[in-house]
Amino acid sequence: MSIRNQIRKGSTEMVLLTLLQQRPMYGYEISQEMTRLGDGYFEMKEGLLYPTLHRLQKEGLLTSQWQETENDRRRKYYTITAAGRERLKEQAQEWQTFMGKLQEIINSA
Amino acid sequence: MSIRNQIRKGSTEMVLLTLLQQRPMYGYEISQEMTRLGDGYFEMKEGLLYPTLHRLQKEGLLTSQWQETENDRRRKYYTITAAGRERLKEQAQEWQTFMGKLQEIINSA
DNA sequence: CAATATACATTAGTAAATTAGGTATTAGGC
DNA sequence: GCCTAATACCTAATTTACTAATGTATATTG
Incomplete structure (x- = not known):
């Protein structure tokens, strides 16, 4: 595994919650936003993104709502809950x- | 898994290399030093520490030398190599x- | 009308970490 | 002398997080 990927591990939950604290977003949007925000440092593969969203919802940190757009695309918007905000505070x-x-430690060297 | 444990993931290699850049150390010593340095943030279980040391040695980032102490304890000292220092620079x-x-990202919230 | 983008998702495999042991010696308290 | 804790190495089994590879369906663009 690349250094960058290794480093990023463990930050997914916090980054996800931070994004959703700003506004409700849908999966594909999150995925784009992650890539954009961190110059690739926070890129999240779909195989990780969707399962993680489902897990956080199950834990009560997110809720989701289906929405239809004018051009007939279905999007599942995720909204952070009070518990989610609490968790985010801890994480940060x-x-x-x-x-x-x-x-x-780095400086000591 | 606790937040702290989750966060710590992925930092093991860099922290190990940083410690060994300061001076050669043996496994048990490293384990103690990790706990001491980071108030528990860098605590490394033996089941992770030893396999990681072996892996890094196999990758040519460390070498090891057995030493006997006056009170008949055997210790395996690990020394960082030039390649190890290179890797550390990248990691840092x-x-x-x-x-x-x-x-x-945290500040933007 | 084909290729690309949007939008959801799952499955199989890998890598890193935890949990839970094992061996052997030394030091300290009772 | 005996028991517990500390020192010092290590491995095997399991769990978790992640990647790679797909799959489905519709919309947009050249």
Whole structure:
């Protein structure tokens, strides 16, 4: 596995929740947004994205609503819940601390 | 899995190489040092530590030497190689970029 | 009308990590 | 002297997260 892929591991949940905190989005949109935002650092394959969305919904951190567009495309929009926001707060806090520690270690070298 | 454990994933290789860049160390020592350094953020179970050390050695990033202590304990010291330092440079660079991107995303929320 | 993009999803396989053991010696408390 | 904890190495079985490879269906563009 590439260094970049290895590094990205474990960040999926937080990045997903952060995006959905800004506004409800549908899967395909999220996938595009992830790629755009992080210059490829957060690119998420569909085989990971959809199962993760389903898991987060099952955990009560997201809800979903089907919507039809004017041109007959069906989209499943995901909305973050109160529990989701709570989880995001935790995640962001933990990431902050972790990154601080890692920075210390990198600098010490 | 706890948030902390999830976050830590993928950082093992870089943290290991960073420690060994400072000085040669043996497995048990590394394990202690990891726990001490990161307030638990970098705690590495033995089932991960030893296989990883062996893998890195196989990849030519580390070498190892057995040593006997005065009180008859055998220790296997690991030393980083030139290739290991190269890899570490890459890893640290990638982590820096990744953390920058992640910080942007967190701040944007 | 063919190729590409949009939009959902699943399955099979891989890699990294945890859990749970195992061996052997030394140090410290009772 | 004996028991527990610490030191020091290690492996095997399982779980989890991820990638790679597909599959279905419709819309858009050249």
